[in-house]
Amino acid sequence: MKIKNILTYCFISSLFLFSLICIWKILVTLQGIELINFNFNKLFIFGIILCVINLLIGKKFNLNIKIIILALLFSIFDYFVSINLPIWYSLGTFLVSLFFFNTIKNYDKNFLSKNHSSQKLFFNFLTLFGITLFSFVILFPFYMMLVTSFKTQALLLLNPLDFSINFAQGLPELFKSYFIVFKDYNFGRYMLTSTIVSLGTVIITLIFAIPAAYAVARLNFFGKNFLSTSILIIYLFPAIVLVIPLYTIFSQLGLRNSIEGLLIVYTATTLPVAIYMLQGYFKSIPKELEEAGIIDGQNWLGIIFKIILPLSLPAISSVALYVFMIAWNEFLFSLMFLDRPNTFTLSRAIQFLNVGAETPRQYLMAGSVVVTLPILIIFVYFEKYLVSGLTAGSVKG
Amino acid sequence: MSSKLAKIEKRTAYLLILPSVLLVFSIILFPIFSNIWISFKNVELKDLRIPEPRAKKLVKLIKDNPNQIKVIYKLRNSSLTQEITNVKFKDKYPDNIEPIDLDNKCQFKSNLLKCELGNWPKKYRENLEIVFQNTNNQEVSKKEIKSYKPKLSGKSQNILLTYKFTLKNFKKVIKDKAFIDLLSTTFYYTFFGTIGAIVFGILAAQMVNQKFFGRTFMRSVLLFPYVAPVVALAYTWELLLDPTSGTLNNLLINYQIIDGPINLLGQKYVTLNILGFDFKLRLALTTVIIFEIWRYFPLAFLFILARLQAVPKELYEAADVDGANPIQKFLNITLPQILAVISILFMIRFIWNFNKFEDIFLLTGGASGTRTLPINVYQQGFSIGDIGMGSAVSIVIVVFLLIFMFIYFKLLGKRADEN
Numbered sequence: 001m002k003i004k005n006i007l008t009y010c011f012i013s014s015l016f017l018f019s020l021i022c023i024w025k026i027l028v029t030l031q032g033i034e035l036i037n038f039n040f041n042k043l044f045i046f047g048i049i050l051c052v053i054n055l056l057i058g059k060k061f062n063l064n065i066k067i068i069i070l071a072l073l074f075s076i077f078d079y080f081v082s083i084n085l086p087i088w089y090s091l092g093t094f095l096v097s098l099f100f101f102n103t104i105k106n107y108d109k110n111f112l113s114k115n116h117s118s119q120k121l122f123f124n125f126l127t128l129f130g131i132t133l134f135s136f137v138i139l140f141p142f143y144m145m146l147v148t149s150f151k152t153q154a155l156l157l158l159n160p161l162d163f164s165i166n167f168a169q170g171l172p173e174l175f176k177s178y179f180i181v182f183k184d185y186n187f188g189r190y191m192l193t194s195t196i197v198s199l200g201t202v203i204i205t206l207i208f209a210i211p212a213a214y215a216v217a218r219l220n221f222f223g224k225n226f227l228s229t230s231i232l233i234i235y236l237f238p239a240i241v242l243v244i245p246l247y248t249i250f251s252q253l254g255l256r257n258s259i260e261g262l263l264i265v266y267t268a269t270t271l272p273v274a275i276y277m278l279q280g281y282f283k284s285i286p287k288e289l290e291e292a293g294i295i296d297g298q299n300w301l302g303i304i305f306k307i308i309l310p311l312s313l314p315a316i317s318s319v320a321l322y323v324f325m326i327a328w329n330e331f332l333f334s335l336m337f338l339d340r341p342n343t344f345t346l347s348r349a350i351q352f353l354n355v356g357a358e359t360p361r362q363y364l365m366a367g368s369v370v371v372t373l374p375i376l377i378i379f380v381y382f383e384k385y386l387v388s389g390l391t392a393g394s395v396k397g
Numbered sequence: 398m399s400s401k402l403a404k405i406e407k408r409t410a411y412l413l414i415l416p417s418v419l420l421v422f423s424i425i426l427f428p429i430f431s432n433i434w435i436s437f438k439n440v441e442l443k444d445l446r447i448p449e450p451r452a453k454k455l456v457k458l459i460k461d462n463p464n465q466i467k468v469i470y471k472l473r474n475s476s477l478t479q480e481i482t483n484v485k486f487k488d489k490y491p492d493n494i495e496p497i498d499l500d501n502k503c504q505f506k507s508n509l510l511k512c513e514l515g516n517w518p519k520k521y522r523e524n525l526e527i528v529f530q531n532t533n534n535q536e537v538s539k540k541e542i543k544s545y546k547p548k549l550s551g552k553s554q555n556i557l558l559t560y561k562f563t564l565k566n567f568k569k570v571i572k573d574k575a576f577i578d579l580l581s582t583t584f585y586y587t588f589f590g591t592i593g594a595i596v597f598g599i600l601a602a603q604m605v606n607q608k609f610f611g612r613t614f615m616r617s618v619l620l621f622p623y624v625a626p627v628v629a630l631a632y633t634w635e636l637l638l639d640p641t642s643g644t645l646n647n648l649l650i651n652y653q654i655i656d657g658p659i660n661l662l663g664q665k666y667v668t669l670n671i672l673g674f675d676f677k678l679r680l681a682l683t684t685v686i687i688f689e690i691w692r693y694f695p696l697a698f699l700f701i702l703a704r705l706q707a708v709p710k711e712l713y714e715a716a717d718v719d720g721a722n723p724i725q726k727f728l729n730i731t732l733p734q735i736l737a738v739i740s741i742l743f744m745i746r747f748i749w750n751f752n753k754f755e756d757i758f759l760l761t762g763g764a765s766g767t768r769t770l771p772i773n774v775y776q777q778g779f780s781i782g783d784i785g786m787g788s789a790v791s792i793v794i795v796v797f798l799l800i801f802m803f804i805y806f807k808l809l810g811k812r813a814d815e816n
Contacts, residue, residue: 208417240791
């Protein structure tokens with residue numbers, strides 16, 4: 001057994017335990033509980049001691065009993081170090097340390113005397129730590145958005161660290177911000193507009209893209225190669241260089257402040273990627289099926305509707321979901337083209353709330369939840385389809 | 398026979414692609430080219446309103462004479478900057494009504510009043526008064542006369558369609574002292590945003606590529622920042638980073654890590670002391686870059702993960718037999734396998750970060766040293782209201798974009814040759 005391996009093991013393990021406890025403590029602080037010190041010195045040294053004990057015991061007796069005892073020791077120590085904390089805090093500490101000791105239970109003298117064991121250990125912990133940290137960093141803003149929408153302005157200013165939700169106040173009081181956002185700020189209407197615009201974009205894009213993609217995938221015509229390469233190049237042009245000319249043209253044609261104008265622009269900007277994705281899929285459908293259709297006396301339209309479409313439903317749904325997501329989340333064009341509240345989409349309405357007079361932040365966050373939740377639900381539910389859309393469409397974003 | 402079939406095929410193909418091509422041409426390609434046209438013009442936001450001749454119709458009864466009525470048209474040019482030429486006027490009247498003492502610009506024929514009002518200079522205002530009488534000596538109905546609306550038409554120069562050009566915009570763009578600063582900010586933002594997103598993407602992909610409990614859930618969660626609407630996320634971050642009531646500052650103060658609040662989005666520079674040297678860090682720009690990385694590393698993650706899952710397991714097993722350590726495995730097996738994906742990702746993300754508008758606009762609005770080229774397009778065009786300048790900056794973006802695309806497709810072509 002190398003001394004270097006033992007030192008790395010103790011040091012990294014204890015540091016990992018400490019960072020897990022830190023994240024737990026931050027979460028506890030955000031429930032409004034006063035906690036002003038991480039107690040790095042004491043916890044870190046005690047952590048090292050426990051890790052050494054874990055190593056010494058090794059696999060001599062039941063592993064489950066070992067981890068429970070070690071976790072219990074740690075949480076009791078932590079309880080005495082940090083004073084005046086509720087019992088559920090210690091329970092959480094116990095669970096966190098249980099998780100930690102469970103991951104290191106298999107390390108013993110034999111493991112540490114193997115080749116590269118210190119590096120393996122390091123990477124194991126890095127992975128675990130990374131997963132915890134990444135989840136925390138990613139989910140925290142979403143968590144904050146949701147909880148802020150359940151609070152009141154006065155409470156938020158009184159203690160900005162208190163994110164506890166008071167369920168005792170009853171549901172109507174809890175969802176008050178949502179009622180106000182829908183009633184006073186007209187979010188019902190904006191949501192309807194957003195839905196109409198997004199669904200409209202999906203339908204029109206598919207109507208335009210399916211025939212075009214079929215032609216690019218299957219038929220021979222002059223300029224085909226040029227067309228298929230230019231689809232991608234066009235897709236790379238960003239919205240910001242289109243904004244000024246489109247703004248001038250649309251304001252002279254009177255298309256600003258209209259849903260039709262928005263639909264045209266959204267369709268045109270998503271069309272290239274829709275064609276690109278669909279033609280790739282159409283090419284993978286065996287040609288023999290279409291030849292059979294021709295023998296049966298189908299014309300081109302019949303082939304598209306009766307053979308190609310039913311076979312490529314997965315690709316079409318993935319295009320549809322991706323286009324829906326783009327249209328729902330789109331911000332720049334809705335900022336440019338809409339300045340009358342009766343045509344606002346959700347994104348534009350939230351920006352308007354923020355720029356306008358001092359809107360209480362719980363309303364702003366309630367609005368943000370209203371715009372975020374549908375798209376996240378769709379994403380989680382249809383993840384498989386959307387991921388393939390994201391991968392194909394990822395040249396832009 | 399076959400040539401006839403080919404002809405039909407060709408015709409069908411054109412028919413199928415035509416709608417898409419037309420739409421994309423008119424909404425994407427045409428605007429890109431019209432940027433060039435606009436950027437050589439002296440156009441402001443207020444010039445975009447087409448000047449209109451307008452008339453307000455007032456009807457007044459004449460006290461002593463119930464079968465006569467006075468109609469006043471308040472004429473004006475809606476534009477404060479442009480003249481309208483050749484204004485024509487048309488209004489309809491009920492039966493049995495005739496004008497007395499008609500202005501010689503006007504004619505009255507079969508219930509229609511037509512006038513040729515000539516040219517109206519900018520800010521033009523005039524009243525046109527005409528007295529009418531009923532030919533049957535009956536009372537004139539005020540309501541009926543008021544129910545008709547006058548129609549006016551005139552020709553005005555559309556400033557966008559004239560052939561007057563100027564180099565003013567481009568001179569202003571290049572001579573602007575802030576232009577170098579603007580470019581360096583844009584490149585700083587683009588470069589570090591791209592590198593950061595890729596590095597975190599690799600880390601995340603490495604993690605998720607191992608087996609652990611809740612792996613599929615983790616994969617979904619990692620994509621959340623990319624899928625959620627930017628507006629909601631930017632405002633959440635703004636609240637999170639707020640100097641007085643934001644969570645982050647309060648947490649750091651609570652744990653005594655910092656003494657006072659830091660305005661992460663509103664402070665241009667912060668001086669860091671590292672090993673006795675003072676470094677000036679662009680604070681707001683760094684914060685915006687961190688947001689950018691947070692939002693777009695999922696994309697890099699998705700690509701790299703897909704590639705990692707395709708790496709044959711035998712390679713790692715062979716390395717284990719050879720006694721390679723984890724770092725050697727990463728450097729000698731994983732990295733070469735994902736290098737192609739990384740280089741493509743780098744180019745694509747670089748192009749896209751270069752054009753990123755929403756994120757910075759929503760977080761800082763371009764203040765405190767975060768003004769990039771796309772933000773400048775918006776500020777010139779819509780905050781200052783100089784459409785021509787905005788277009789000129791757009792052209793600068795397009796030029797850079799074409800250079801990047803050229804490099805990108807060169808690299809892509811090279812890679813295709815190698816395989």
